[in-house]
Amino acid sequence: MNHLELRPPTMADVARLAGVSHQTVSRVLGDHPNVREETRARVLRAIEEMGYRRNSSARALATRRTRTLGVVAANTTLYGPASTLFALEDAARAAGYTVSTVSLHKLAKETLSEALDHLSEGGVEGVIALAPQRSAVEALAELRHPFPVVVVGTGSGAEIPSVNVDQQLGARLATGHLLAAGHRTVWHLAGPEDWQEAADRVTGWRTTLEAAGVEPPKPLRGDWSPLSGYRAGQELAGWVGRGLTAVFVANDQMALGVLRALREAGVRTPQDVAIVGFDDIPESEFFAPPLTTVRQDFATVGKHSIALLLDLIEGRAPSGTPGVAIEPHLVVRASTAPD
Amino acid sequence: MNHLELRPPTMADVARLAGVSHQTVSRVLGDHPNVREETRARVLRAIEEMGYRRNSSARALATRRTRTLGVVAANTTLYGPASTLFALEDAARAAGYTVSTVSLHKLAKETLSEALDHLSEGGVEGVIALAPQRSAVEALAELRHPFPVVVVGTGSGAEIPSVNVDQQLGARLATGHLLAAGHRTVWHLAGPEDWQEAADRVTGWRTTLEAAGVEPPKPLRGDWSPLSGYRAGQELAGWVGRGLTAVFVANDQMALGVLRALREAGVRTPQDVAIVGFDDIPESEFFAPPLTTVRQDFATVGKHSIALLLDLIEGRAPSGTPGVAIEPHLVVRASTAPD
DNA sequence: CCATGAATTGTTAGCGCTCACAATGTGCCT
DNA sequence: AGGCACATTGTGAGCGCTAACAATTCATGG
Structure with missing residues (x-):
């Protein structure tokens, strides 16, 4: 005591x-x-x-192994990053490693550099970076570090080993679902340009439309927040009756904002406009109406990332099939089909 | 490289x-x-x-200081715990410490014990436990550990040093707000019995009603999830027209479920029933209608907790006023007042 | 009954750093 | 010039552990 x-x-x-x-x-x-x-x-x-x-320090000194991994992340209060963090920690602990986390407000190059320094001082053997923005990966690629780094969520730019969910597939599922329901076209409220996930979802949406012989409308942009979704929703409301009957929104929080804006504009969901989101946050099922969305398997992401990082640390050839993205799944609810 | x-x-x-x-x-x-x-x-x-x-290990060995703190938590994907975690990490890093996190699925005594063991093996100098359930604090109190532990969010049972938000005050703000708006009484959808926060919110609500000379209705119970809120909402809907005009819901997620159930039952918010939540999650502002709720200052919680833990580690007398709970604030939105 | 090898245990030397103290250098005053 | 205080640098001894090797014990079989 x-x-x-x-x-x-x-x-x-x-x-x-x-x-x-x-x-x-x-x-x-x-x-x-x-x-x-x-x-x-x-x-x-x-x-x-x-x-x-x-005494872990003495042990680490003698063995030259700290059995500690680092994680750098931003926006850790959001559902996606928080879930990934959780999964990473779980997987690492199962593998006998301790996890040190650095949560940043922003993944700028400087803060990233400080974070890696901090972790390095802490003696981590490797680091997982939750770096969904391309600029962050670029910064990461330029930074020197004495340990391997695995990036989660920023495509396989190949510069840095990475683990990803197949965002394009998710977008195809969402868009395809709407087309299959009879919508002539599907609008898209995208995330910030710099985010790889946002870009991938745009691509998946666009290719699905093109494959169906439909000219994609110009996508709107949000910043993932409900507020930005609300603003975009107000704009979208203006297109109702002029060909807009379905919207694929790049995440659930923005979809929430869109739903509210449409409702305020007297547009009914799903009768007038069908909405699909992305993430399946716990709240989505209780939106008005419950939101059709795309669910990502964060636990698998966590396991794969840790496995890959440990492979790199041990100097083995990565055991998992490299570059294979994890499949997301569509969850159909009332926002695309009246119950 | x-x-x-x-x-x-x-x-x-x-x-x-x-x-x-x-x-x-x-x-x-x-x-x-x-x-x-x-x-x-x-x-x-x-x-x-x-x-x-x-080399941090050699340094730690020589100085007998690892400059590492541990955090144990469950439900880290929820807004509250995730925000607290973030704040803790930030405050610890600012103080020159590294944070190792253990995220549990459940805070049972056994898992808690394993978590402390894991952190102990990792050489932490102290641990913050996000233990909102009373059973968790009790378990914690019984466990031996070679470092100081600070509990966040479980009142000041005095057995273990703790930092808290004044949940009772939050509940009084919420309930008082509804009474001030002219409601004759306020119903309450509480959180799980074992949670200290839930109990405190019940107390705050009850005392406010009693102080106003109102006999409190029997509180309903949920498990924090939107689904449990939905179920409770269905029950509450049955009381509309029989004296129920206002509900204080113990968290925003459940409030979301209540809102949906009421809407489905044809009950209008706030015209027929006013709702107040707790937490101010980012989505609350965009609920239908936007939710009046109580906001907690997690950053301050984080700073205080770390400061207290460091005091204990250094063997100083705690610098902050002990037992002083952090004040939450009411955020008024459309769910209690038509805009 | 002793040689032989396996099983079991002990001994020694670091791992890379900080601490306490010793040694040297520097400036300044008398 | 000598001496003293102080600034600056170096030396040696661990911190508590593991790895490599040395030493001991034990069972066997010829």
């Missing part, structure tokens, strides 16, 4: 109590095979009795 | 290149006053040239 007690016991202390050498204690802790059962028991008892814990 | 390069340079390497002793390099890095300006420059140049970085 009292952390100010004299200094914590060392391996030598345990060894003394157990009547063995410190090396034997180390062997027991390391699950070495060649330790007599009785000795092991004696050592374990001594460890228990003294409440001994290995 | 290549992390498999020969072994990274050591302080001795830098010293050799700069023509000084390793101790002088250490002094330069430690900003020691007594180093000649010219020497310092020479050392810094050598450091730069070799791309030297101090």
Whole structure:
């Protein structure tokens, strides 16, 4: 309880109590095979009795392994990043690693550099960067760092190893769903230009329309926030009755704003305009109306990222198929089909 | 770039290149006053040239300070915990500490114990526990750990130092606001019994009603999820016209569910029933209608928690006024007042 | 009964850094 | 010029652990 007690016991202390050498204690802790059962028991008892814990710094110094990974991210209060963070942490811990996180307000080159410095000082063996913006990856590619880095969510620009959800597929699912429901065309409210995900969703949307022989309308731009969706929604409302019957919105939060703007403009969803979002945040199911959206599997993203990073750290050939994006799924709700 | 390069340079390497002793390099890095300006420059140049970085493990071993804090949390994808996590990380980094996070699915005693073990193995100097459930604090109190622990969000049971938002005040603001608007009574959809915040909000709501001479209706229970709010909302709808004109919902997600259930039942908000939520998640402003809610200042929570933990680690008397809860604020929107 | 090898344990030397102290250099006063 | 205080630098000893090797024990079989 009292952390100010004299200094914590060392391996030598345990060894003394157990009547063995410190090396034997180390062997027991390391699950070495060649330790007599009785000795092991004696050592374990001594460890228990003294409440001994290995000193991680000394261990790290001797082994040259800190068993710590770093994660750099921005916007960690948003559902997507928060979920990814969670999955990463889970996967890393399962692999016996500790995770140090640096949450930034913005992924500018300078802050990124400071973050890597901070993690580097902390002795991480590798870093996962949740860098959805292209500029962030570019900055990352220019930065020197003494450990491998894996990027999550910024396509495979090939400069840096990465793990991704197939955003284009997600957009194709969304757009295709609307076309299949009989809509002649599908409008798109996109995310910020600099975001890879936003770009990929635009591409997926555009190609789906083109494949169907439809000229894509000019996409609108938002910044992921409900407010920007609201503003775009007001603009979209003006096109109702002039060919706009379906909108694919690049994320659920903006879709929420769009829904509100349409409702205020007297436009009914889905009767007048069908809406599809992206992310499947927990709230989406209870929007007015419940939102059809695209769900990403963050747990898988986390597992793959950690696996890839560990491969790089160990110097093995990456075990997962490289460049394979994780498949998202369409979740159909009332915003595209009256129930 | 290549992390498999020969072994990274050591302080001795830098010293050799700069023509000084390793101790002088250490002094330069430690900003020691007594180093000649010219020497310092020479050392810094050598450091730069070799791309030297101090080995944190060796440093930690020698100083007995890891400069690492741990955070244990569950439900980190929710807005509140995610925001707190962010604030904690920010505050810790500002204080020169690295943060290791353990995100749990559930704060059971066993998982908590494993989490503390994991962090302990990682050499943390102290831990912040985001433990909103009373059972979690109790479990925490029973566990032995060789470092100080600060709990966030579970009242001041006094067993463990804690930092809190004044949930009762928040509930009083919400309930008072509704009473002031002329409602005769206010119903309450509470969070899970075991959660301290839920209990505090119930208390704040109840005392406000009692102070106004109103007998509080029996509170409903939800589990924070929109779905549970939806179910409760269906039940609440049945009381409309029989005295129910206002509901204080213990969080915004449930309020979303309530709003939907009421709408489906043909009950208008706020004309027929006014709703107040709690949390002010980013979506709340765009609900149908926009939600009046209570905002918590997570950044302050983060700063206070870290400050308190560092005080405990350093063995100082806590600098902040102990037990002082952080004030939340009411954000009034259309769900309680037609615009 | 002793040689032989395997199983088990101990010994020694760092890992790269900081701390305490020793040694040297510098300026200034008398 | 000598001496003293102070600034500056160097030296040695760990911090607590693991890795490599050395030493010991133990069972076997000839």
